[in-house]
Amino acid sequence: MFLFSTKGLIASAALAMTVTAAQAQDVTLRGASMFDEEHAFTITLRKFEELVAENYGGDIAFDLRLNGELGVESDYVTYLNQGVAVDYTILAPSNMAVFSESIPLMDMPFLFRDLDHWDAVLSSDTLTPLEDDLREAAGIVIVGYTGGGVRNLASAEPITNMEELAGHRMRVMGAPIQAQTFSATGAAPSAIAYNEVYNAIQTGVIAGFENEAASIQNLKFYEVAPHISLTQHTITVRPIVMSAKIFDGLPTDLQDAIMAAGAEAGSFGRALESGQDGEKLQEMIDAGQITVHEFDGRDTMLELVQPVQDAYAAELGATELLTAIRGM
Incomplete structure (x- = not known):
């Protein structure tokens, strides 16, 4: 004979009703972009929203704030x-270094040989350790990878060779590896x-900074730095990211929808931005906004930078990961 607790049944039923009600509630996710609707990042985030809604069976809304409002x-x-x-x-890995020392490794200068190498790494699970x-150090979940812009030097005066680069006062992102890399080339980064x-x-x-064409165009940096080397x-x-605190509180089926949407939106964004990069550069050339210079000495830069990369990876215990990325 089996005995059932009426109180237990009532409590279980109440819990089930609460969970069902929570899952049925409308969910609104809040997003942010520093750019307008025309920028590849914003277009990719809109694609992400669209795909989440398609993959999820419940009601969901998105509140994406643009143009650096947040x-x-x-x-x-x-x-x-x-x-x-x-x-x-969408974030640059170097901007997350305040919480995770290792994350900027995926965005180191001179890490990828070409677009095929870059896409092969981002389409694999190679970056799972990062x-x-x-997630552990920062409470941030990577749901996909976009990017594809090629970063060059933008400056008030032409920088065309290693001699002109020496002592060049340039802005870099906050991760130490960025400053270490450009210091090794002779520049004066900050x-x-x-x-x-x-x-x-x-x-x-x-006197300048480094960036990709889309951002130089979108934020009109060419007005003060018209020389592109x-x-x-x-x-x-550029990882598509979510707050772990928010993600972990969502229903499992919505989490699954987000991860699927992130992977697909990332692939979409990589194709979009890598395809647009040359177009954006040419648009600024045609408009007379920039002057483009070939840089004499890139091979020398590579030689100077590799020991910095090796030392950085060794310090993080990530030598095996760096070797895996280089070997793909």
């Missing part, structure tokens, strides 16, 4: 970590907030 990427990182204000966005570290770059060049605090030092890796 601040810059360093602000987004803090919000994601705390689970406030921003639930999803994803796991970011970490300046992204929203201060325009004025810093205009007032002579720095084709160092082609980075093919960007």
